[in-house]
Amino acid sequence: MNARPAAVATGSPTRPDTAGRLFVAGAGAGHEAHLAAYGPAPSSGTDLIRELELSGLTGRGGAAFPVWRKLAATAAGRRPVVIGNGAEGEPRSRKDATLVQHAPHLVVDGLLAAADAVRASRVYLYVRSGSGTPIRRALAERPDGGRVRVVVAPHTFVSGEAGAVVNAVGQGVALPTDRLHRLSETGLDGRPTLVHNVETLAHLGLVARYGGSWFRGAGTLEDPGTRLVTVSGDLPAGGVLEIPGGTRVADVLAACGTGPVAAVLVGGYHGAWLPAAEVDARLSPSGRAVPGAGVLIALGPGRCGLHLTAQIVRYLAGQSAGQCGPCRFGLPALAGAVGELAGRPAVGTEGRVRRLATTVAGRGACHHPDGTSRLVLSALDAFADDVAAHATGRCVAGGRP
Amino acid sequence: MNRTGLHVDWTRCDGRGLCVELLPDLLGRDEWGYPLPHRSTPGRLLTEVPPGSVADAEQAVALCPLLALTLTTEAAT
């Protein structure tokens, strides 16, 4: 899957226009191409936190928290640590790997700018094994590359959860830990710790150069700037796209050549199903179609959404780190019940699904149970007709439950 | 007036339910025995603890065999 930058490199250092910003330096860009496209690295004198507040940039790893706030909170502590997170545990997501492959210097610029802004004493990049080579190559090309230590993430769903990231970098164990306090108060070795997704850092690297109001030149008031999405499922050409914030889901699908769909899973395996009637919704952290980490999965007409949901929940149950009882026992039970719903449900199966999904939510050291619960409850809503049909032994998707 | 909350470290709790016995007004159990608050609380808390239950909650914290419970206080806004 290749990135499809919406803009081409201009050759001279200019502020990228609003359409595409992150891949302006071209495919597999080295440091020279990067500098030619974006100009010199931002100087650390500017008030980055203020510009970030102006920009409205939110986290691109899933939680959509205002970036400036996390920086401000971390900067208030002593000898902070900054970690760039490219673990991308979401199986259908490719955006972070694509970004690290084609725009590694933008990520490193952002990482170092964030580190300078909070006066960090240590800086890490945590990436999947496939991203280790491009990122090390990029670091070796830069005079300031020696400041960054690279840590490789295992291929598990929860490896990118912020607590697991800190645990992996500190102890080599990519498992979430119990957290009573925010990482900005106490994280790696008890120090204030800033964990940002690598796409967030790439945008941050641009805000550091061109400022907060430039960032707002793309996207909407609610979702300023651009964001990366990974589109997959029943469509002719999926992949990673850079889109302006607030783009309609239908327009993203159209850009991938998709015809009518039965539904779209927005936000990945911890996301929510959007029924066909609502695909005009705009992607926005506060709206009906919450992008999360930018994963969109199209469900073609004639495909059973309950069946796909059951497969995903079974996978998610298997990815429970098994540390927390309600997650360890609740998710397999939920997977079993959703599996029944996708096949031949008994009287009461739907009620049991709803009860289990509600019971597990919020009861783990990380958000894995909450996200799984959200997915399941959204499926009950979006596929209510299918649930009713399955109960009578039919499947509205065309006989194949 | 401070608000008291009860936090559980789910990675420690083994679900044998001593806290449920000590705090029946606040906690029930799920089908595997793990404490399930009667009223769910957003954020990192298992449940909020009303003033009348603080003493019982302190006891639960002290008696939890796996040291999984913590009381938190936060100034009411």
Ligand code: SF4
């Ligand atoms: S909630 Fe589940 S996935 Fe998260 S730490 Fe606990 S057992 Fe692991």
Ligand code: SF4
């Ligand atoms: S007493 Fe402790 S270990 Fe037992 S159920 Fe309560 S929190 Fe869990």
